[in-house]
Amino acid sequence: MTRPQDRYRRSFGDLSERALAFWLLVPAGLLLGFIALYPVIRLVYTSFFQYQLTLGPDATFNGLENYAAALRDARFWNALKNTSLIVLVTVPGALLVGLGLALLANLPFRVKWPVRLGLLLPWALPLVFVGLIFQWFFDSQYGVVNDLLARLGGERQFWLFKPDLAFWAICWTIIWKTSSFVALILLAGLQTIPKELYEAAEVDGASPFQRFWRVTLPLLTPAILVALIFRTITAFQTFDIPYAMTKGGPGNATETLAMYVRVTSIENLNFGYGSALAMLLFLISMVITMIYLRYVRGADE
């Protein structure tokens, strides 16, 4: 007996198949090598040098001095604090809002496209544009938010000019932008839960709340984990929305790590220190990615 796979493999010989596979993978390897691998190596290398173009064209090796400087740099800690706060607020926020949207979108609609588009549109809008649109929403004079506040008898606020309010306005915007992607992932998860389970639970006299708690939530856990980790990684890299809304202001009150990397390296041309900051951001992302690969993907295989 020969299985189809064996026949398939034998008709080419192991060697030529390996060679073919190799050549098919070469273009992808070259592209990622040039755009991802080489830059990371160069990033590590540059981070060990004192190298600022505005001071001179020469780079001098200074070991771990850039990293030590980051630990003494109040602006770095401020950016790390802002980024962490954004993660702590917007990741649970997007998960909760996304779960709500997914549960609503999972109801039996006769016409499906408006709801699907309602979830896709926020995902497809460019982050910078979302930032600009919400800046307009939060405009202190002509914005919708203040108009509604005034109509409801509240007080108009200078949203983007006060540190705390600006932070919350940014978080609100990020949650709006990212919750629909979370909802799409959770909705796909919801649709894999067999209807019979709900029927059985209903027969056993479970209330809707119990059905949610005992059936929906446990079976949705893998999808929730995936959404959680993706969101956490992208939240640590937050740049566009605060950049479009406040440019990190007022002062540096809403500056994130990615924004500080950009100011340091691209605007001030301090590649050495900028690379060290970028490395720290890189390491944070990779630690979370490892957790993802190990516990979520690995559990599957």
Add this chain to the structure above:
Amino acid sequence: MNPFKNLRLWVWVAAAVVVFNGFFPALWIFFTSLKLEGELTRIPITYWPDNPTFQNYLQAFREQPLGRYFFNSVVVAVGSTLLCVGVGSLAAYALARLHVPRRNLILSLLVGVSMFPVASLMVPLYQTFNEIGLRNNYLALILPHAALSLPVATLTLVSFFAGIPRDLESAAMVDGSSRLGALWRIVVPLSAPGVFTAAILAFVNSWDEFLLASTLLPAKAMRTLPVGIQLYQGEYVFPWPLISAALVVALVPVALVIAVFQERVVGGLTQGGVKG
């Protein structure tokens, strides 16, 4: 009271909430773009345009090189999508069909690369492209955009290729087709939906990207839409009539793409989530 009627009502409310939440910002910016400066700076603000006009659109194209930005965005998005899907298809075919040593390691590496922070890659890419004189050349953005979407595109394509029965392919080869012939006549048509999904994801990613675009293509004539429009705002002035009209122009292509191919996009986006 009839509980069934009640349920239908709640379904309607749920639909309205999701649709309103998703559409409101885009609709609001569209309404804004139809208002003239005078109406925009009136208190209380108007929700529905008093006197809808497309004046702002003419102005947006006249006062800023919006057409040029649009063209740049198209070149970069189409170029990087083609490159990404082309390179990704080859790699995905090998990973799904051929014996590749350490296949799981390669797949994990792809996931890892897709998590690289763009802000970190930006610094060395800026240096490198400056040195080789590629900054302000379309390639300076096409290559990174293609590479950034490559992991997702490849992983999407791997699962599509894996879903095509091997027997179909071997049957064609037994009938005398070469491997490439079988690839071309059997695998390519059957995997067209997958290739298309990957292409849409790559296109939207590229169309939306800001950080690298602003760093690697900063010259005025080379700016893409997100970079160009972002720079309309001055230190203290905010030309909303111009910005809102330009935003609508920039949003039309992505809105069209996702409206036409919504099922495919949802499938592509959620694949990773469901399968882990």
